[in-house]
Amino acid sequence: MTKTDLIKKLETERNSRVITYATSDRAPFATKIANDIIPLLGNHLDAIGKVKKISLFLYTSGGDMLAPIRIVKLIRNHCDEFEILVSYKAHSAGTLICMGADTIVMGKLGELTPVDPTTDHPFNPQNPSNPQQRLPVSVEDLNSYLLFAKEKAGVKEDQMIDSYKLLVEKLHPLSIGNAYRAYRMAKMVSERLLWLHMDKNDEKIKKIVKEMTGDITIHAYPIDRDEATELGLKIEKATNGVDKTMRELYDIYADEMKLGQPFHPNELLAGKDSADFERPGAYLETSDTSYQFTFSGKVQKTIKNNQPSIDLNFESQSWVKK
Numbered sequence: 001m002t003k004t005d006l007i008k009k010l011e012t013e014r015n016s017r018v019i020t021y022a023t024s025d026r027a028p029f030a031t032k033i034a035n036d037i038i039p040l041l042g043n044h045l046d047a048i049g050k051v052k053k054i055s056l057f058l059y060t061s062g063g064d065m066l067a068p069i070r071i072v073k074l075i076r077n078h079c080d081e082f083e084i085l086v087s088y089k090a091h092s093a094g095t096l097i098c099m100g101a102d103t104i105v106m107g108k109l110g111e112l113t114p115v116d117p118t119t120d121h122p123f124n125p126q127n128p129s130n131p132q133q134r135l136p137v138s139v140e141d142l143n144s145y146l147l148f149a150k151e152k153a154g155v156k157e158d159q160m161i162d163s164y165k166l167l168v169e170k171l172h173p174l175s176i177g178n179a180y181r182a183y184r185m186a187k188m189v190s191e192r193l194l195w196l197h198m199d200k201n202d203e204k205i206k207k208i209v210k211e212m213t214g215d216i217t218i219h220a221y222p223i224d225r226d227e228a229t230e231l232g233l234k235i236e237k238a239t240n241g242v243d244k245t246m247r248e249l250y251d252i253y254a255d256e257m258k259l260g261q262p263f264h265p266n267e268l269l270a271g272k273d274s275a276d277f278e279r280p281g282a283y284l285e286t287s288d289t290s291y292q293f294t295f296s297g298k299v300q301k302t303i304k305n306n307q308p309s310i311d312l313n314f315e316s317q318s319w320v321k322k
Contacts, residue, residue, distance in 0.1 A: 033063025062092030072100030204232035249284035
């Protein structure tokens with residue numbers, strides 16, 4: 001079955017209109033959730049009109065932490081009920097989108113993650129001679145360092161100032177502030193997304209936000225549908241039929257974007273010394289219309305320092321209507 005066939009099948013199975021959003025996590029053609037899809041998503045929704053239910057089929061490893069609230073509100077303005085279909089990954093910013101849905105329909109392989117954001121230090125203090133090399137800074141890393149000082153190193157409360165001073169010597173104070181700001185932003189966005197379909201006074205909100213933005217300290221920790229249910233999210237286990245349809249749709253996207261396959265430039269040359277290339281990095285589709293984020297450029301065999309090498313040059317990276 002084609003993608004269009006499978007999208008229509010999901011629409012029948014879920015009694016809804018289906019939009020798919022899949023981003024690649026295969027370097028160098030990796031993409032992320034971002035605000036650049038807003039106009040395209042708006043075009044899809046204008047074509048769909050106001051309907052009873054919209055299902056967003058989602059595959060992503062994450063992205064911009066503010067884009068989800070814009071995506072969710074835009075979709076919710078066009079339907080009475082909004083659900084997410086998770087066949088496999090809906091990580092980080094993808095999990096935030098899920099938080100804004102009335103229902104999260106998860107397959108057997110479906111997984112969410114915590115939404116602890118990571119920011120960059122202006123330079124890597126371990127390698128200050130290379131200003132282009134950035135050091136990721138996570139609030140949970142900072143918290144873990146301070147907890148280690150207290151719980152394992154036995155630093156007393158009145159001595160913690162020395163631990164703070166050591167931290168500031170290694171990291172720029174503004175980077176620490178930026179990481180904490182990102183953490184507060186993740187909490188705020190999580191709350192506001194849950195408010196869209198839950199009572200603001202519901203105690204479940206506090207538990208969900210606490211777990212997803214702080215207590216689970218490993219950013220890539222996989223949260224399956226059983227654990228997501230325990231956290232208080234409204235999870236629906238996909239029936240075997242729906243799960244099968246979602247898996248088949250994911251498999252097509254995985255095949256087209258070569259997800260999970262290591263990349264080597266030779267695959268673009270196809271036995272030639274040079275070639276033009278065009279590769280997909282993301283999809284935003286309905287049964288009627290397809291937008292594809294496309295990487296295009298040239299690849300060429302060269303000799304550098306008497307050694308064969310392959311140069312990969314990107315000439316454009318943009319959304320294209322197919």
